[in-house]
Amino acid sequence: MSEVVVRVSQGTADQNEERRYQVPVTPGMVVLDAIHYIQAHFAPDLAVRWNCKAAKCGSCSAEVNGKPSLMCKSRLDDFQPGEEIVVYPLRSFPRIKDLVTNVSWNYEVNKKIVPFTPRKNAQWKMYQEDMDRVQEFRKCIECFLCQNVCHVLRNHEKYEQFGGPRFFVRLAGLEMHPLDGADRLPYVKDEAGIGYCNITKCCTEVCPESIHITDNAIIPLKERVVDRYYDPLTKLFRIFSGNNK
Amino acid sequence: MESYETHEHDVLVIGAGGAGLRATVEAAVQGVSVGVVCKSLLGKAHTVMAEGGVAAAMANVDEADCWQTHFKDTMAGGKMLNNWRMAQLHAQQSPERVYELERWGALFDRTADGKILQRAFGGHTHNRLAHVGDRTGLELIRTMQDRVVQQGVPVYMECTITHLLKDGDRVSGAVGYWRDTGRFVVFKAKAIVLATGGVGKSFKVTSNSWEYTSDGIGMAFKSGAELIDMEFLQFHPTGMVWPPGVKGLLVTEAVRGEGGLLRNNKGERFMEKYDPKRMELSTRDLVARSIYTEVKEGRGSEHGGVFLDVSHLPAETVIKKLPSMYHQFKDLADVDITKGPMEVGPTTHYMMGGVRVDADTGQTTVPGLFAAGEVGGGMHGANRLGGNSLSDLLVFGKLTGEAAAQFAKKSSKLRVREEDIKAGIEEMLAPLARTSGPSPYEIHEKLQELMQSYVGIMRTEQDLKHAIEQLQTLKQEAQRVRVTGSRMYNPGWHLAYDLKTMLNTSEAIARCALQRTESRGAHTRLDHPATSPEWGKVNSTVNQDGDGMRVGTSPLPQMPEELRQLFEEPVAAAKK
Amino acid sequence: MATTEAAPPRIATTRARREHPPGLGVTWRRDNWWLQPLAVFLGLSAFGVYSTWAALQGVYYSCSTAQQGLNLTCNYLSPFYSPLLGEWWGLSPAVFILWMPLGFRATCYYYRKAYYRAFFLDPPACNVGEAREHSYCGENAMPLKLQNIHRYFLYLAILVLAFLWKDAYEGFLFRSDSGEMAFGVGIGTIVLLANCVFLSFYTLGCHSLRHLIGGRLDSFHGGSCATRHQCWKGVTKLNEHHQLWAWVSLVVVGFTDFYVRMVAMGVFNDLRLF
Ligand SMILES: Cc1cc2nc3c(=O)[nH]c(=O)nc-3n(C[C@H](O)[C@H](O)[C@H](O)COP(=O)(O)OP(=O)(O)OC[C@H]3O[C@@H](n4cnc5c(N)ncnc54)[C@H](O)[C@@H]3O)c2cc1C
Ligand code: SF4
Ligand code: SF4
Ligand code: FES
Numbered sequence A: 001m002s003e004v005v006v007r008v009s010q011g012t013a014d015q016n017e018e019r020r021y022q023v024p025v026t027p028g029m030v031v032l033d034a035i036h037y038i039q040a041h042f043a044p045d046l047a048v049r050w051n052c053k054a055a056k057c058g059s060c061s062a063e064v065n066g067k068p069s070l071m072c073k074s075r076l077d078d079f080q081p082g083e084e085i086v087v088y089p090l091r092s093f094p095r096i097k098d099l100v101t102n103v104s105w106n107y108e109v110n111k112k113i114v115p116f117t118p119r120k121n122a123q124w125k126m127y128q129e130d131m132d133r134v135q136e137f138r139k140c141i142e143c144f145l146c147q148n149v150c151h152v153l154r155n156h157e158k159y160e161q162f163g164g165p166r167f168f169v170r171l172a173g174l175e176m177h178p179l180d181g182a183d184r185l186p187y188v189k190d191e192a193g194i195g196y197c198n199i200t201k202c203c204t205e206v207c208p209e210s211i212h213i214t215d216n217a218i219i220p221l222k223e224r225v226v227d228r229y230y231d232p233l234t235k236l237f238r239i240f241s242g243n244n245k
Numbered sequence B: 001m002e003s004y005e006t007h008e009h010d011v012l013v014i015g016a017g018g019a020g021l022r023a024t025v026e027a028a029v030q031g032v033s034v035g036v037v038c039k040s041l042l043g044k045a046h047t048v049m050a051e052g053g054v055a056a057a058m059a060n061v062d063e064a065d066c067w068q069t070h071f072k073d074t075m076a077g078g079k080m081l082n083n084w085r086m087a088q089l090h091a092q093q094s095p096e097r098v099y100e101l102e103r104w105g106a107l108f109d110r111t112a113d114g115k116i117l118q119r120a121f122g123g124h125t126h127n128r129l130a131h132v133g134d135r136t137g138l139e140l141i142r143t144m145q146d147r148v149v150q151q152g153v154p155v156y157m158e159c160t161i162t163h164l165l166k167d168g169d170r171v172s173g174a175v176g177y178w179r180d181t182g183r184f185v186v187f188k189a190k191a192i193v194l195a196t197g198g199v200g201k202s203f204k205v206t207s208n209s210w211e212y213t214s215d216g217i218g219m220a221f222k223s224g225a226e227l228i229d230m231e232f233l234q235f236h237p238t239g240m241v242w243p244p245g246v247k248g249l250l251v252t253e254a255v256r257g258e259g260g261l262l263r264n265n266k267g268e269r270f271m272e273k274y275d276p277k278r279m280e281l282s283t284r285d286l287v288a289r290s291i292y293t294e295v296k297e298g299r300g301s302e303h304g305g306v307f308l309d310v311s312h313l314p315a316e317t318v319i320k321k322l323p324s325m326y327h328q329f330k331d332l333a334d335v336d337i338t339k340g341p342m343e344v345g346p347t348t349h350y351m352m353g354g355v356r357v358d359a360d361t362g363q364t365t366v367p368g369l370f371a372a373g374e375v376g377g378g379m380h381g382a383n384r385l386g387g388n389s390l391s392d393l394l395v396f397g398k399l400t401g402e403a404a405a406q407f408a409k410k411s412s413k414l415r416v417r418e419e420d421i422k423a424g425i426e427e428m429l430a431p432l433a434r435t436s437g438p439s440p441y442e443i444h445e446k447l448q449e450l451m452q453s454y455v456g457i458m459r460t461e462q463d464l465k466h467a468i469e470q471l472q473t474l475k476q477e478a479q480r481v482r483v484t485g486s487r488m489y490n491p492g493w494h495l496a497y498d499l500k501t502m503l504n505t506s507e508a509i510a511r512c513a514l515q516r517t518e519s520r521g522a523h524t525r526l527d528h529p530a531t532s533p534e535w536g537k538v539n540s541t542v543n544q545d546g547d548g549m550r551v552g553t554s555p556l557p558q559m560p561e562e563l564r565q566l567f568e569e570p571v572a573a574a575k576k
Numbered sequence C: 001m002a003t004t005e006a007a008p009p010r011i012a013t014t015r016a017r018r019e020h021p022p023g024l025g026v027t028w029r030r031d032n033w034w035l036q037p038l039a040v041f042l043g044l045s046a047f048g049v050y051s052t053w054a055a056l057q058g059v060y061y062s063c064s065t066a067q068q069g070l071n072l073t074c075n076y077l078s079p080f081y082s083p084l085l086g087e088w089w090g091l092s093p094a095v096f097i098l099w100m101p102l103g104f105r106a107t108c109y110y111y112r113k114a115y116y117r118a119f120f121l122d123p124p125a126c127n128v129g130e131a132r133e134h135s136y137c138g139e140n141a142m143p144l145k146l147q148n149i150h151r152y153f154l155y156l157a158i159l160v161l162a163f164l165w166k167d168a169y170e171g172f173l174f175r176s177d178s179g180e181m182a183f184g185v186g187i188g189t190i191v192l193l194a195n196c197v198f199l200s201f202y203t204l205g206c207h208s209l210r211h212l213i214g215g216r217l218d219s220f221h222g223g224s225c226a227t228r229h230q231c232w233k234g235v236t237k238l239n240e241h242h243q244l245w246a247w248v249s250l251v252v253v254g255f256t257d258f259y260v261r262m263v264a265m266g267v268f269n270d271l272r273l274f
């Protein structure tokens, strides 16, 4: 049986130590299996978050060889033979221990978003053509890999001013819900700070659910913000048509 | 002694899966103070993994469908061992519960005329499963999660409850620890709802996550609640069998619902032999046993499974209707399911048994303690139909949340006893204090091997006796486990406690299985292959007996006449 | 007696964690992440240099501004100079035109990504450190706030594109010996046509167009919405490959100018196919 060297970043909030482990490889093995092997054989207290091991719950996010990914979806045979595998926790959030980070900031942002609010007199008929667009956003498993990779958070630490791609995905899903009647554009612009996003698409590149975050959520929201705040013609049109949403 | 923090609520919900969240929403609506605790992050509970759909007789696709047929299907699937009242409430109320989700923002797949689309599933007479591609559970969880956040209910995430506290014979609170810091926390509550899910982690091949260590069943049992039907553990017929890392991972029944075919290594659609009428869409117990038999008799695939094939369907349909299956096989097994077959075999999936509850209120036999979802027993009898779990969560989540809130409103302030808290905390700390002893991982592995080999899909007296005996040894070993490291996010430490619960539940499963000398639904005894009418009249029961457990039976609640008649006349007549 | 304590605050203020001091190029990636931004940098720079040069020439941009003595029968016009507004104050005619397509591209969502990465290094690549961390304000402040007027450039670009199609049509006309214009096809005709096709793919896949044509609706169901849904789906198809069309059209538009220029200078001999 072949073996692979796995280096795991261990430690707490402000210490970091890389430890090396030799792990035997079985066919189809993923990085999370290697971590479990390490737990069972070398480091019983190695902290890692996971639930489904089927890429469905978004718990096991980490940075594997510098690439933000789900550990349960990163196959060992995708690496070069002999390549060392280095596993770090997400870098945009404070570490609790080992591979586990404190992602509670995301839950705080989420609370500020106005939830689904049905239109008055909604008929509760919806059509697949409308579902097709919004269901993409509902695929999000809240792995927060996009939040982790977004440079507005990662490098510029705009945690106060910016909601991050995950929440633009949620906002897009709500704004484009055929029966939703709430208006979240002021929030999108001023509090979620969509203007901070410079559409450089790193979020889209890491999304394990292949949500086209930038093209289908962020840019359409930016366009809606333009409609409301920057486009003199639509402004004029709204005044004449008396439609002020 | 150890310090701890305290929180107080009228209703404490333990578990933030479908059942827990639905109960939370309902209790909050009743205007009482609610708190919800879960041991992973919010939104990661097992329910997110549910794929195929939620069963509700909405009759959007098949106009002939009605609650009576759903009720009959459920009872027939459960081999008539279900609690009839639960099955009735479930069939009657699930459509409204699904529509409600839509009002809260859920987005189901649609029919051409704008209604909720429903798909076929094993054991359901009509197309009945409302779904969102193959990620229905995610939609449920997100919708209710947003609802709970909107209601402003405090959510205690990554907090594991280990002990229930009582005041006299009533439940009055709970002790737990924060996973991140390892610090203890005490909740005082007038009513507690258990919604902690199932037991799969005691088995080696399972579709269940690490959370399924049967905590709720264990805590209820220890506080004196009765368990029922613990021998009925569902083995889902189609789990992945290759590669080894993903063995057991679920292949949703929706694959068969959308037209997937089962074949053995000779290319025969072997279900013809076992259930020529329903074929692939037979009930899970039967399909699982058929696959087991095919493999056992040498007609299996290379890795010990059979073939499940959707490659005759148009590739776009497969990708559209089964996107996560498509990716699961592509990413994890290098199989393109639009081109070739999947290899599948049975996997431990769902606990039909659990804590005995009152059908209308979800109250257990301990006053103030309620249970909903997979942790509860009775609703599904000897075998659960696919899609009936998600609807179970919604229907009984609501009823239980409501009843718990009403119960709390009527209760005066309760006491929690300091010595109980202290005992709980000390039990938790013991493994950290030991300087030698086995590792919890080691015992867990042994337990999984044992249950898989001896209490699996085909059972015999000899195997079960062996298992029970071995479990005693493991229990003793578990008393000596040693944990290293600090209390901060220490999975070894967490497992050390979960292990005790799992061992206890495993014993209950094995003992009930030994007691029931017949084959029925998911419980198959090779030494008692026939279904016995006598055993059809009783539920198995498990109660605490000092430090041990007492297994017995109790008579099945009797169905009223008008429901019994449904099984005689064709349903069309019943539907006015 | 046991001590009961108040719940400690559970939410730490969030900050990114760094094992190393931040800085340009700091990364844990193992691949050659700098290749892509470098390629974009070179590609866009090359186009920038060439187009500026070509635009300032003011000669050889059409068959009618050809080298003296050349007897050209073709009827090609460089896309940099179309629609031809004539020379004013001694400036090259391209100057009055080129700002429109350039503005369109400069505010295009794809090109924004490309130059934010390759030129502003904001970020140079995903998970790679930046030079000036924290002083960033994205498209929230002037001048980048102006990116929001992209749709107006779209309107202009569609206008210009209409003229280019007219030019492509005229590219099929050749002067016969009798001095009349007659139908024909030269290599240049095909170049002009390809240019229009690719520019259309690029323009019609524009995110702003996608929004205006249907994206702004909350429901696609019924009546005129259904028609707009069909259009939206079409735009979406092109939009999915917007990056590809952005590059193909960029290269082809540059080449078209180059080709016309070379023909007009007499360097290339435009082959008549029909
Ligand atoms: C892969 C898969 C696919 C499935 N597909 C379907 C399907 O298509 N249709 C269908 O009807 N059913 C399906 N099921 C079954 C169904 O999903 C589950 O039975 C159901 O989700 C259980 O829900 P629950 O609310 O009871 O528990 P869960 O959703 O598992 O929630 C349990 C909660 O309890 C918490 N918890 C547990 N122990 C503790 C503790 N000690 N302290 C604090 N919190 C605790 C957990 O953190 C979690 O939040 C599927 C199951 C699996 C595994
Ligand atoms: S596209 Fe925007 S949200 Fe996504 S990573 Fe880049 S800056 Fe962040
Ligand atoms: S949008 Fe994608 S990357 Fe971001 S949290 Fe959701 S699933 Fe993860
Ligand atoms: S463990 Fe659920 S996504 Fe990896």
Ligand code: FES
Residues within 6 Å of the ligand: C104, C107, C108, C109, C110, C111, C150, C154, C202, C203, C205, C206, C207, C208, C209, C242
């Ligand atoms: S977005 Fe690229 S042209 Fe408009």
